[in-house]
Every structure is written in C-alpha cells, then in structure tokens.
Amino acid sequence: MHTRTCRSSRHTLAAVAGLAALAGCATLEREGVLVPPEGGAVVVRDGAPMVVSLPPEPGAGFGWVLKTTGPGLAFIGGPDVTVSPKPPSIMGVAETTTFRFRAKAPGTTVVEFAYVAPPGQSVATERTVRYDVTVTPSGFFGIL
Numbered sequence: 509m510h511t512r513t514c515r516s517s518r519h520t521l522a523a524v525a526g527l528a529a530l531a532g533c534a535t536l537e538r539e540g541v542l543v544p545p546e547g548g549a550v551v552v553r554d555g556a557p558m559v560v561s562l563p564p565e566p567g568a569g570f571g572w573v574l575k576t577t578g579p580g581l582a583f584i585g586g587p588d589v590t591v592s593p594k595p596p597s598i599m600g601v602a603e604t605t606t607f608r609f610r611a612k613a614p615g616t617t618v619v620e621f622a623y624v625a626p627p628g629q630s631v632a633t634e635r636t637v638r639y640d641v642t643v644t645p646s647g648f649f650g651i652l
Contacts, residue, residue: 578617
C-alpha cells in the first residue's frame with residue numbers, strides 16, 4: 509500500500525514539475541506588441557518589443573518618418589520595408605514600413621510618425637500617426 513502512495517505522489521510531483529517547467533518556458537518569451545496602423549493607446553511591458561507597421565504607397569514617393577519618441581522607449585530599428593510574403597521570423601505586417609522599439613522604463617510616452625514627401629518636393633506632410641504608449645513594469649515571472 510505504501511509503494512502505491514509513493515508512486516502516485518511521484519507521478520503527481522512529476523506532473524506539477526512538468527507544468528511549472530512549461531509555465532517557465534512561456535515566461536521566457538516576452539510578448540511583443542504589434543500596434544494598429546491608425547494610432548491610439550498602446551500598453552507594452554517593460555523590456556518587451558513594440559513594432560509599428562505603417563502602410564506605404566511606393567509609387568507616390570512619400571514615406572514615414574519618426575517625428576517624436578519619449579524616454580520610455582528605445583528606438584531599435586527602422587524604417588524597414590517588410591516584404592510580402594513576410595518571413596515567419598519577423599514581427600510585423602507584410603508590405604509595410606516597420607519601426608521597432610523596446611520598452612525600457614515604466615511610465616507614459618508619445619510616439620509620432622509623419623507621412624512626408626520625398627526630399628526636394630515642397631508638399632506639406634500629408635498625415636501623422638500618434639501612439640500614446642504606457643509601459644508597465646514586468647511582474648513576477650513576466651505576469652502582470
């Protein structure tokens with residue numbers, strides 16, 4: 509009878525350890541935030557990536573430029589054109605101009621982009637996109 513109880517306890521312990529390991533693996537991958545192209549409010553965890561993919565119009569010659577960003581985000585890349593079909597290893601949307609950031613300090617900040625004419629043309633900015641970003645602290649094991 510005692511052997512049966514020990515064996516059952518070992519199986520339970522192994523199952524719990526397996527679930528804990530699985531949960532631990534899930535927390536190693538910080539979730540990235542892919543923001544909507546029209547702007548708006550965004551929440552991202554401290555240390556997580558934030559990707560902005562804005563639709564270009566290649567024939568028009570206009571392009572997206574980063575106008576402002578606050579201290580809570582680190583600019584890590586862009587503008588990059590994400591090709592179609594999008595490679596599975598790249599976070600972003602196919603056939604867009606992509607900017608990449610990493611949240612680096614809890615708080616609020618603003619990121620703003622302008623859609624501008626090519627150099628040498630005296631056309632005013634056609635439009636802007638603004639994101640009000642809240643960076644939240646990372647919680648225990650990456651869970652808020």
